[in-house]
Amino acid sequence: MDLGLTNRRALVLGASKGLGAAIARTLATEGATVIAAARSEDTTRAWISELPAEVRGRVSAARLDLADRASVDALADAVLAQGGVDVLVNNSGGPPPGTAREATAEQWLQNFQAMAAHIFHLTGRLLPPMLERGWGRIVTIGSSGIEQPIPNLALSNGIRTAVLGWSKTLSAEVADRGVTVNMVLPGRIxxxxxxxxxxxxxxxxxxxxxxxxxxxxxxxxxxxxGTPQEFADVVVFLASERAAYVTGSKIRIDGGQTRSL
Ligand SMILES: NC(=O)c1ccc[n+]([C@@H]2O[C@H](COP(=O)([O-])OP(=O)(O)OC[C@H]3O[C@@H](n4cnc5c(N)ncnc54)[C@H](OP(=O)(O)O)[C@@H]3O)[C@@H](O)[C@H]2O)c1
Incomplete structure (x- = not known):
């Protein structure tokens, strides 16, 4: 199946390792030109330098600290100066574990900023070129904790549920402009x-x-x-030409772990 990603431009956040790196690598394998953003550009460059020859797309490393609005805006400025992207994969570091009873206001605010508010802001900045071109894919990584809260991960359960509300709201606002907006929910990858x-x-x-x-x-x-590759394959399908009629959805990638219907 041709995913129609050749020469599409993509930005993947949190892409120095883990799920983000696997997604960036797989997008490039499908021919996309990818910007892989994270705090550690060196770690990102290390996996880019090891990409096998059959990877058709080009990958570059960019610096991004999602906790820092200036860093988010600097990345948005740089990406928009190159015409924007067609595919945006929103991802962040995970918050510290802890109970709902013990989480402090500072923890909620700091993590909400890095995992939610700054992602909303960056997406808002990168949307206009997608809307003008009538084509865009926004995929945001959440967690199975959105559907089945995970004990001792109160910050993750709470903040990611807010991200789901944002993603669903945005999806309806842009659906008739060729832009799809979905969330993926990893179980244990x-x-x-x-x-x-x-x-x-x-x-x-x-x-x-x-x-x-x-x-x-x-x-x-x-x-x-699950393996990062199994996770990335689903995300890259959602980012593809083929997934034009999937929007406003949350897709589980959890080996069946979530027990509810
Ligand atoms: N793996 C799973 O099974 C699973 C399940 C549920 C939810 N999740 C969530 O999915 C996300 C990705 O998971 P993962 O397993 O790939 O985690 P990971 O291996 O810890 O990777 C996290 C990535 O995010 C980047 N990052 C962290 N803080 C950042 C910041 N302030 N600004 C920009 N980038 C930042 C890290 O790079 P730098 O340190 O270089 O910035 C790294 O590339 C996390 O939020 C995690 O909680 C994962």
């Missing part, structure tokens, strides 16, 4: 973030990291964590 969360749970409960991971795997009908 094997990245550094999941290792950190399993380690945190192990420290909290006195279990080993392997015991924590085994208990998590037991809750996933597929019986294992």
């Amino acid at each position: 094997q990245t550094d973030r999941v290792v950190q969360l399993d380690t945190n749970a192990a420290n909290r409960t006195g279990k080993s990291v392997e015991e924590v991971a085994a208990a998590a795997r037991a809750q996933i009908p597929v019986g294992r964590y």
Whole structure:
């Protein structure tokens, strides 16, 4: 299937490693020209330098700190100066674990800024060229915690639910202009973030990291964590020409982990 991504321009946030890097790499494999943004340009450049020869699209690293509005605007200025992008993949670092009872106002505000408000702002800045061209794809990474709140991840559950409300609202505003807006909800995909969360749970409960991971795997009908590539393949389909009639949706990529209908 030709995904129609050759020479499309894409910006992927949080793309120095993990899910964002896998998405950026896969978009480039499909022929897109990709900007991979994160705080550590060196880490991003390291995986770009190892891309195999069959990757058709060009990837460049850009600096972005989602906690810093000036950094967000600097990236938007640079991208708009080149005509904007066709595909925007919104992604951020995950917030610290913790309970709803203990989360402070400062934690809510700081993490809301980096995970939500600045993503809304950046998307708003990058939308006009998509609307003018009558083609755009906005995919935002959330979490299975939106549908089934994850214990001890209060900030993630709360903030990402707000992001879902934004994504759905925006989708209806731009649907008749050729721009689709969707969210993807990872369950447990094997990245550094999941290792950190399993380690945190192990420290909290006195279990080993392997015991924590085994208990998590037991809750996933597929019986294992997903791979970043399995996650990226779904995102890249949503970013493609082929997914023109999918908008305002939230798509689970969780091996069946979420039990509700
Ligand atoms: N993996 C999963 O199963 C899973 C499940 C549910 C939700 N999620 C969420 O999905 C997102 C990506 O997950 P992941 O597993 O890929 O995490 P990860 O491996 O920790 O990668 C996070 C990425 O975000 C970047 N980042 C962090 N803070 C940033 C900031 N202030 N500004 C710009 N970029 C920033 C990091 O790069 P730098 O450090 O270089 O900036 C890195 O590239 C996270 O929000 C995570 O909570 C993941």
